Amino acid sequence: MRKKRVATVSLAGCFGCHMSLLDMDERILELLQDVEFDRSPLNDLKKFTRRCDLGIIEGGCCNEDNVHTLRDFRNNCDVLVAVGQCAIMGGLPVMRNAIMHSDDPLRECLEEAYCSSPRVYNPSNQIPNDPALPLLLDKVYTCVDVVKIDYQIPGCPPSGDVLWATLSALVRNEPIDLPYDMVKYD
Amino acid sequence: MIDILWAVQDKLGCIDGEAMSLIAEKTGTYRVEVEGVVSFYAFFSSVRKGKIVIRLCDDIVDRHAGVFAVAKSFENTLGIKLGETTPDHWFSLEYTPCIGMCDQAPAALVNDVVVTNLTPAKVKGIVRTLKKTRDPRALVTKTGDGNNGHRLIAAMVKNNIRHTGPVLFDKSPAEAGLKQALTLSPGGVLELVVDSRLRGRGGAGFPTGKKWRYAAAAQAALRYVICNADEGEPGTFKDRVLLTERAQLLIEGMTIAAYAVGAAEGILYLRAEYRYLKAYLEHILARRRSRGLLGDNIMGKAGFHFDIRIQMGAGAYICGEESSLISSCEGKRGEPKNRPPFPVQSGYLGLPTVVNNVETFCCVPPLIARGPKWFTSIGTPHSSGTKLLSVSGDCTRPGVYELPFGVSVQDVLDKAGAKDPAAVLIGGASGDMIGRPEFQRRICFEDLPTAGAITTFSSHRNVLEIANYYMDFFIDESCGYCTPCRVGNVFMKQGLEKIMQGLGEAGDLDYLRELGKTIIATSRCGLGHTSPNPILSSMKSFPLVYSALLNAHPNEFQAGFNIQSALDEARVIAKRRSLIYDVSYGDEE
Known part of the structure; x- marks a missing residue:
């Protein structure tokens, strides 16, 4: 049986979920018996080399590049798994969607962040606008707003144990029964 | 509380911060309580409105009858947009949900005066009259039929009674029911109502006799009988006609109910849109008092005391729900209460309370006078x-x-x-x-x-447009207390609009069904229990209308997400184009 190909990416997230992925510690060696990594920050591959069986998404979409990457993943992966609060519900970045009763919420958000907030030191009073910066979306979208998502693993971040249990079951195509204390979040 | 707020609103055209503080101080409560009540009801306003408020009925029937054109005409003639007030503080223009005049749509409320059968052409004349006389009553040149011509109503509303039946328009002599009831014991009256299998006419159809029995059985020093005349369901106006033409019968019915359950006080909760009927109803109550049909020892029956006061509503659909209505009578925000306890055990001020619809009470006198056998011979077994x-x-x-x-x-x-x-x-x-x-x-x-x-x-x-209209209505009227209703209805509407825009997929129908089921199962009161109905029932009755709008999206992207519109704002702020999504840059999209 050929090894399952897995791709991972962090969109508008903090890489905490990827850190948590590494929390499976030496079990990653066991996982590598069945899995090879394609595009992923773990091996620093920036592009897909081949079609993948599994795509793991951390973070939601706050700019055009996130959308582009996510759609790229959808096009190149059979199964997409949204991992963590940001990918599933928007997480911390989605707080900017709370600016909703404004005619121009994005501008209000940027001005607050870079100019008008009392703790900001920004003598030039400019909002960053390098051409290399991807354009921001009007609001933060969750992964499932943009493409179809097959599975979600909640948590901020999900623990290494949960990730290990679900992902290993997924690549082996086995049913999973998560014990209560593993999915209890308080 | 509601009475005080009405008085202030009438006098000042608003209930501002100063007024709220003063009311709170005088009534010994907190300002936030007062503000909560003011902000809950549509007819109260914290900003000053014009002396003459024109409220156009925005029901779907009125829309189909051309209320938008009428609105446009008002906007042009008054020189203000909907929701605005003229600079001289004379006129305000706004939309309001159904005012119970769907049979003579489009209609509007000008303060308390109902204006019906509007056309864009009539608007100029209306505004001219209002500007000249500064008195909305001047708009009524010809009064409607029946009691609409009574000097205390004097409304241009027509009754439009098309078909009279044997119960509500029964010809038996006035007070025959009450006379008959007083010859029996309260238990005997209960017996008759139970045997008649009378069910509540407000929609839920709870057996009236059962309700009264519970209330009569509850241990309390005082009991209440409340008549629900908060006819807010869009498209309903039957109570309007009953209140106009059969007010005596209604009060008689309430009196019989009071006798049966042992209540000494009653409340008639009248919706704000029917305020034009208040003076007339007060007059009926006063007349009945002077004739010994209300007050102490009614009809000479020693020890049977009962009187009724009118409680005005202030524009909230949810107050048609009985526990919300009770909250409103208590001068609170019209939010539903948890049940149990049910109102028959602990209702108004914590006392056992019978709340029935206008029509239910109107059924009672003929039923008592002619007996349950006659009553059950009409209609179906249940x-x-x-x-x-x-x-x-x-x-x-x-x-x-x-x-x-x-x-x-x-x-x-x-x-x-x-x-x-x-x-x-x-x-x-x-x-x-x-x-x-x-x-x-x-x-x-x-x-x-x-x-x-x-x-x-x-x-x-367009069936979908109709369903969408009603979802808007529910989103507007949700009290916001529980999440399934406050948030779920918005999601329902978004799902429907996605389908209407041709972006829906087969899965979206299942999503709507599931979501609707969740809202119905988990909401706190009747509003959420029924609010998904327009969508769910139209999906069931018109499946092809929905499926014709569905599309398949093979690349598994969400059709509801539009990257171009999502980027528009950033393009303007950054003053540049997208490197990824603007075609001229020659990337893939």
Whole structure:
């Protein structure tokens, strides 16, 4: 049986979920018996080399590049798994969607962040606008707003144990029964 | 509290911060409590409105009758937009949900005065009269039929009674029911009501006799009888006609109820939109007091004391729900209460309370006078008696029809002269939308229960647009207390709009069904229990309308997400184009 190909990416997230992925510690060696990594920050591959069986998404979409990457993943992966609060519900970045009763919420958000907030030191009073910066979306979208998502693993971040249990079951195509204390979040 | 707020609102045109603080101080409560109440009701305003507030009825029937053109005409003539007030503080213009005039749409409330059958051409004359006289009453040049011509009502409203039935328009002599009831013991009256199998006419159809028995059995020093005249369901106007023409019968019915359950005080909760009837109803109450039909020792029956006060509502659909109505009577925000305890155990001020619809009370006197056998001989086994139906929409004879339970929808449509009916909404916004194959179904609690609203739509109307309108209505009227209703209804509407825009997929229908089920199962009160109905029932009756709009999206992207519109704002702020999504840059999209 050929090894399952897995791709991972962090969109508008903090890489905490990827850190948590590494929390499976030496079990990653066991996982590598069945899995090879394609595009992923773990091996620093920036592009897909081949079609993948599994795509793991951390973070939601706050700019055009996130959308582009996510759609790229959808096009190149059979199964997409949204991992963590940001990918599933928007997480911390989605707080900017709370600016909703404004005619121009994005501008209000940027001005607050870079100019008008009392703790900001920004003598030039400019909002960053390098051409290399991807354009921001009007609001933060969750992964499932943009493409179809097959599975979600909640948590901020999900623990290494949960990730290990679900992902290993997924690549082996086995049913999973998560014990209560593993999915209890308080 | 509501009475105080009405007085202030009438005097100042608003209830501002200063007034709220003063009211709080004088009534010994906190300002935030007062502010909570003010902000809850549509007829109270914390910003100053014009002396003359023009409220256009924005019901779907009025929309189809051309209220938008009328609104435009008002905007042009007054020089303000909807929701604004003229700079001289004379006129405010706004929309309001159904004011119970669907049979003479489009209609508007000018302060308390109802103006019906509006056309864009009439608007100029109306505004001219208002500017000249500064008195909305001057708009009524010709009063409607029946008691609408009474000097205390003097409204241009027409009753449009198209069909009178044996119960509500019974010809037996006045007070025959009450006289008969007083010869019996309270238990005997209860017996008769139970035997008649009378069920509540407000929509839920709870057996009235059972309700009264519970209230009578509850241990308390004082009990209340409340009449629910907060007819807010869009498309319903039967209570308007009963209050105008059968007010004596209604009060008689309430008095009998009070006798049966042992209540000494009653409240008539009148919706704000029917304020034009208040003076007349007060007059009826006063007359009954002077004739010994209200007050102490009614009709010479020693020890039977009962009196009624009128409580004005202030514009909130949810107050038609009995526990919200009780909250409102207590001077609070009209939010539903948790149950149990039920109002019959602990209602108004924590006392056992019977809340019944206007029509239910009106059924009681004839039922007592003629006996339960006569009553059960009309209608069907589980729905005895008649039902007063308010028919409106695309038909030539809109109005009220008193018909025995069990009448088929088709019969009603024929009587009303429905034009090419394609969809009929039974029971207003929260009711069921049915299509032609189901027109043989019968109106009764066993089949199609209704509080009385029958709204017909011809084949020229868009079913989805109608469902969407009612979702808007529910989003507006949700009290916001519980999440399934506050948030879920917005999601329902978004899902529907996605389908309407042609972006829907097969899965979206399942999503709507699931979501609707969740809202119904988890909401706190009747509003959320019924709010998904317009969408769910139209999906059931018109599946092809929905499926015709669905598209498949093979690349598994979400069709509802539009990257171009999501980027528009950033393009303007950054003053540059997208490197990824602007075609001229030659990337892939």
